[in-house]
Amino acid sequence: MVLSADYCRPDENRPRVLVGSDGLTGGKALLAQAQPSMPQHSPVRRGNIRACRRFLLQVASPGRHGTIRTESPKPMPTRNMLRWISRFGQAQPEPPPLPAAPDPAPMPHEPAPSPRILLLGAEPRAVGLIELYRLVGHPDVVLADRRPERAGGDLIGHRVLNFDEIALDRLVATIVTEDPIRDYAEPIAFLRDKGLSPAQVITCAEPGRAHRTLTGLVPASDERSRQIGYRAVRQNLFHRGHYAYCMVLAAETALRMSLSKVTIVEFGVWYGAGLNNLCEIADFLQQTLGVEFRIFGFDTGAGLPEVADWRDHPELWGSGTLAMPNFEKLATQLPPNCRLIIGDCKNTLAPFLREHGSAEAPIGFVSLDVDQYHSSVSALRLFEAEATHLAPVIPVWVDDSYLNVLQTSYAGEGLAIREFNERHPLRKIEQKIIRTDDFPRLWHHCIYFAHIFDHPVRQGKAPARFDQFYHTNY
Numbered sequence: 001m002v003l004s005a006d007y008c009r010p011d012e013n014r015p016r017v018l019v020g021s022d023g024l025t026g027g028k029a030l031l032a033q034a035q036p037s038m039p040q041h042s043p044v045r046r047g048n049i050r051a052c053r054r055f056l057l058q059v060a061s062p063g064r065h066g067t068i069r070t071e072s073p074k075p076m077p078t079r080n081m082l083r084w085i086s087r088f089g090q091a092q093p094e095p096p097p098l099p100a101a102p103d104p105a106p107m108p109h110e111p112a113p114s115p116r117i118l119l120l121g122a123e124p125r126a127v128g129l130i131e132l133y134r135l136v137g138h139p140d141v142v143l144a145d146r147r148p149e150r151a152g153g154d155l156i157g158h159r160v161l162n163f164d165e166i167a168l169d170r171l172v173a174t175i176v177t178e179d180p181i182r183d184y185a186e187p188i189a190f191l192r193d194k195g196l197s198p199a200q201v202i203t204c205a206e207p208g209r210a211h212r213t214l215t216g217l218v219p220a221s222d223e224r225s226r227q228i229g230y231r232a233v234r235q236n237l238f239h240r241g242h243y244a245y246c247m248v249l250a251a252e253t254a255l256r257m258s259l260s261k262v263t264i265v266e267f268g269v270w271y272g273a274g275l276n277n278l279c280e281i282a283d284f285l286q287q288t289l290g291v292e293f294r295i296f297g298f299d300t301g302a303g304l305p306e307v308a309d310w311r312d313h314p315e316l317w318g319s320g321t322l323a324m325p326n327f328e329k330l331a332t333q334l335p336p337n338c339r340l341i342i343g344d345c346k347n348t349l350a351p352f353l354r355e356h357g358s359a360e361a362p363i364g365f366v367s368l369d370v371d372q373y374h375s376s377v378s379a380l381r382l383f384e385a386e387a388t389h390l391a392p393v394i395p396v397w398v399d400d401s402y403l404n405v406l407q408t409s410y411a412g413e414g415l416a417i418r419e420f421n422e423r424h425p426l427r428k429i430e431q432k433i434i435r436t437d438d439f440p441r442l443w444h445h446c447i448y449f450a451h452i453f454d455h456p457v458r459q460g461k462a463p464a465r466f467d468q469f470y471h472t473n474y
């Protein structure tokens, strides 16, 4: 049994505790351990024993509280305990000094890790990639962080190195798995300063490049590739998971109709972050699911058109804002399967549908991000296209529908959708929150679906199996 120091200080308003141990031997050992750290006024120390004894007699004597409880099988009488404490309260002789330890043998020099692929950013998506691409323990892959507070530890069982401990001589690529703050500006600048070329830097906004690089190291069979395609999107491993999610649905719809090509439209491009991302996701899904994508980006090139009235949300958007910085330059940087269509979509949509409408590559996903009501009304005319040029069901990303308290179905994009539905008995656009069974995200609320009820598939006139959608299998 050990009498705690706190118990022995009646002058302080502290909890009075008797710390018991399994019998006297354990108690002695604990007391011996506790002694060096006990404060000087502890009654267990020499000179304070009397205070301790007085206290025990006053508070814990058998006459007032019965026997003092210990964890030993037999309660210890107070008298014995006082004797025991007195003995241990005496000054203990100093233990003889330990002989000096010999100098440790010098450690053999451990070479710095020299990976071919470096995942930069201790974030869960890095672990997701390591596990999905079967890179666990791969000698050519390391996970590292440039931020000292995140490096040097462990992330869900994966070691996180400090970037500066890594040799870069064999490095093929760094995949930036940090959060995409300001389009990864900081990590990109950091890697440039460390001497990496742009070809060695891949961000999570570039799943096509990332997949090519990772499967160059650990090849994947066709079936494995399909798994990677579906699972990476379900697990939200790449940037703009909402676009990826809708594009998987578009690809899957095409496959269900025995088509190998599908068309994607983004209304509102601004400086091209979303459009570039669409191109990268398309590249990734073409490699993994084998579906090709045509991508079209619509923008005035000059920013938002004139605000007409309250329906255009003048409190949120100003005329001429969000102008494309340089659409000629952006156009030259896009891959061959992507085109920019510059001008107000009020004027450019009809010629586009005439020129590019196709039953072999129907429109399978639409991003509606033109902010204002009048622009949205123009954009939604896309859903008046020839039925076979549309997929029977089309995910629609309604960017300005949910995340701001001012957004409503009585103004802006929401009003345009409501009025569209009122005008079209066989074409309806409706919010649908799916996949809440796992990985539900805030952005699920911005996903709508356009239902083309006059499509041959929805009329039962064309074969297509929609009974088992992708997520039931992967």
Ligand SMILES: C[S@@+](CC[C@H](N)C(=O)[O-])C[C@H]1O[C@@H](n2cnc3c(N)ncnc32)[C@H](O)[C@@H]1O
Residues within 6 Å of the ligand: 266, 267, 268, 269, 270, 271, 272, 273, 274, 275, 298, 299, 300, 301, 302, 303, 304, 305, 321, 322, 323, 324, 343, 344, 345, 346, 369, 370, 371, 372, 374, 375, 378
């Ligand atoms: C919010 S930005 C788009 C951002 C982009 N979707 C992204 O995620 O990177 C909105 C864009 O819509 C464009 N826009 C608005 N009304 C339009 C219209 N009637 N026709 C074509 N573009 C329009 C504006 O020029 C503006 O750049």
